Amino acid sequence: MSLEQPRQRDVGVTPDGELDYDELADLLEEYLLDREEHMNAQGFVVRPDEVAAVLETLREEAGFDHLSLVTAQDYQDRYESIYHLKKYSDPTHELSVVVPTTRENPLSQSAAPVFETANWHEREAYDLVGIEYDEHPDLRRILLPETWQGHPLSSDYNQDQPQIVPLREQADPMEHKTQAPDEQDAMFVNIGPHHPATHGVLHLKTVLDGEQVVDVDPDIGYLHRCEEQMCEQSTYRHQIMPYPDRWDYISAGILNEWAYARTAETLADIEVPDYAQVIRTMSAEMCRIAAHLLAVGTFALDIYGDFTAIFMYAITDREKVQHLLEDLTGQRLMFNYLRLGGLAWDLPEPREEYFENVRNFCEYIPERLEEYHNLLTGNELFQMRVLDTGVLPPEKAKDYGCTGPVARASGIDYDLRRDDPYGYYDELEFDVVTRDGCDNFARASVRLEEIRQSARIIEQCVDLLEDWPEDEREIQSNVPRTLKPDPDTEVYKAVEGAKGELGIYIRSDGSDKPGRFKIRSPAFCNLQSMEVLAEGEYIPDMVAALGSLDIVLGEVDR
Amino acid sequence: MSKEQELHDTLEQAQSTQEARMGSGTDDRFNSKLREAFGASPFILTKFDQFMNWVRGNSMFMLLFGIACCSIEMMHTYATKHDLDRFGAGVPRASPRQADVIIVPGTIVSKFGPRLKRVYDQMPEPKFVVSMGSCTVSGGPFQEGYNVIKGAEEIIPVDIHVPGCPPRPEALVYGVLKLQEQIREGESAPVTVKPYELEEFGDLERDELVQQLANEIDEDDLVMRYNWVDSP
């Protein structure tokens, strides 16, 4: 169920629900310079000083309310920002807005006044590629230290130059922050990067008034390990696949691998056998269970303090699902199981035994969920803590580009498994879990219910796999040894990761390595909404809100 | 020059680098003040030191510290199935002041380097470091990244390396047990000067980069200077 008001037909949609690019082009006639053909959508080229107007028009008139990703890249002769637009109501309606700027003057208008989510995306583009955004509210480096020299993903960067990184013991927030209402009473606290509640190395610059949060500024980049550069240096066929495992490292490996597999398979036009798709679906849902279990466990950790029973139970159950995944892939955490066009290998022998283990696990999940509900959602103290705290209204969630459980807990009915089906999902039965609470409680309960749905999907997959005829068990289609997609082919594809919409943009340059590899990280976008969640809350609620966002720094920082 | 000779030379060189980095007054983490006073090693002090090593080897508080992928396996090691606490090493403390062992579980990048050093410095002696995963050995799969420090040992001294990407919990348990064994034997990694140290900005050599940043960084700010070319 969606909180959204029903709206009249958007411009650019034909009566049978298809996207009509010509009509959109007419809408944008005064701005349009050129039209490009990308594999997933058309790209409309516009002038760098008209970005905000174009995006505003597209959002208001054509219903493109989801700025999925901003990709920045540099060519020999120009810089380019691509705004990948989608609709929350139908993510198959896609449009790319391409904004070229000259190399001499890489200045482009900011989209942040239209979409809040563009704020961080453009900061990242500035940081890594070096495009500057006019009218941007706060254009600083985001992933790299502020004193970094050069822009590492631009072509003229020298990786061997020395760098100096300062350790500033305490930044004085009053220098550049004016939100604090009364400077006398406010206190500045650095929460992180080493702090038990930050789920890794996140740094929250927090201004407190007593115990209440006046302002919070997440400072990320403490785990920016150049994933995009790594992927750009690796070949499509085999070398890239291990890296996705390390983005969202909470056992969500196969979900991430699938994001790359889906994009690269679209790019190189590779068919995947049905049998492999079913196994992909099954293993991906196992990963989702493991990831959500840890999310619930660490959320409990944040609320309960110290290691507690629920955290331990969640870890125990994760061990079980990790066993199944290990039997299948040979690894506990970094699976490297998918291949372009298929899988690394078939199910483990004896198959019957494996199916039985999986079935036992699927039966065990609902009874276990009862226990979690008893301990967590049924606990009145817990309810006291999490109900109506960390509220993220749906409009805000869309503005910040939130996806996944965070968006679904704000009543946004958006799940790529159903709305933009891939793999075997369109043949399977499952419910998309949404909640209208918009608060920390809703986010926790969405995750708990999604575990149940995932178990349902796995059971259906096992049914299918058991009856699969032996001579049709094809796990890999024919893929050339070296993939060399045509130069300047551009594609952006996304899957439903554990944290939300995990998308990848690839531009090929004619070689066997991508020319540009850009990751749309759901946690990165979700984390931006922190300032809405935390404002005016107490420190404990801010910590709980952070836990309920379920960020993984590996994915935020990439 | 024969292969062996080459190898020998390399080793020699490695040792001299280590010596150069060590400086004087190293590795007295275990020796009690009493022993210094007496000079020799009387029976009682020897027994006392043995007892202290037994104590330190059998009980340690870990620092609650997560960086990246390996921290997930580290949590599993603390938790039910692998239960590091069986060996007296499973109490995570959130404050570095109360911790004995820091497990470094993940990739260290340029922005985090100074913070890691700071956290390490905040721990009271005697302190030990277990580096977990390939990233802390060499940078692991991200070694070629523009932002990645090639191993924890560039910044802090490491007692035990546990390789793997990520290491299984069993491997981490093995690593911790090896550390305990080492401590019980009275051995520890020498505390050496690391290539990347926290220095005051004013103390840096005035080269081009320092000139450029002079407006942004105060003289007495602590900084870490990365010379990527010299990294292994």
Next chain:
Amino acid sequence: MSTLLPETISDALGIGGVTGTFLGGVIGAALVGSFILVNTAVAGPWLKRKIMASFWEKIGPNHIGPFGSLIMVADAVRLISKELVVPEGVDRPAWDLAPMVLASSALLGFAVIPMGSILGINVQLADPEVGLAFVFAVASIASVGLVMAGYASNNKFSFLGGLRAVAQNLAYEIPLILTGISVVIFAGSLQMSEIVAAQSQTLLSVGPVDVPAWFGILNPFALALFLVANLAEVGRNPFDIPEAPTEIVAGYQTEYSSVYFVLLYLGEFIHIFLGGAIVATVFLGGPAGPVLPGIVWFLVKIWAVFLFTQWCRSSLPRIRVDQLIGIGWKGLLLASFANLIVTAAIVGVLAV
């Protein structure tokens, strides 16, 4: 009325007068103090971990000594032998005093607790007429220690922790004492031995079993109130707000290492045991119990309260600081007043 421990000791030593009283007092205090410290030493590094481990379905320390119990020695010696880090900018005398204040205030409370008898010796150091008031007074000195620790550490997390601690103790001290007063109305005395004696009658007999007239049985509502307020007093879940590891690192103890940390840690555990001792004395008939000597029953009761705190710790969420204050001032305070008035009315009616 039986003789107190210092008198027993001075009689046994055969020294009279002021010297005898002094020696007897010192030796007695040392004995009782050591006894309590042994309990906390067992609880802190070892049994707590074992108890938590069984809540979490794991094993806990088991590699050195029987059931891993030598971890007590290892942990204690290791913690004491660590480097004492004195951070820059700490407020020296206050920072040094805080751990001692915390540990000693709790230990002082045991001076008036009747711990029953063993081999005919009555283990109680002093039995002043204002015993109960003394315990509450001494135990609440701990709040001063917490504020000192939090303020002097020159750390914002410590500071927040110290502020939280004092707000919490203010909110819960009053209900705690009011509930205690309701018992005093029953017993008609503040003297600990009188309170225990008042609970020694038989309430009713069910077959061969005599149900004693413990106040906890007479007025379970007061017992529940007291237990909740006591959880807040000792800072355990759901009220472990001053420490709150996932929010403010380790609260007031963030900057403490080595011996000072041991003292703070010990202080907390002694406080839990002191809370247990008050509950046992005031609500559970003190050292009373069949067959076994009184001191064993006393131990059983304080360990039961300890177990209760650990149970809460591993299964209850921590509430927010404003909710805690709200519960304290709006909920518990009212309930404890109601309890007091009803008790007074009943006692008054019975007396007439």
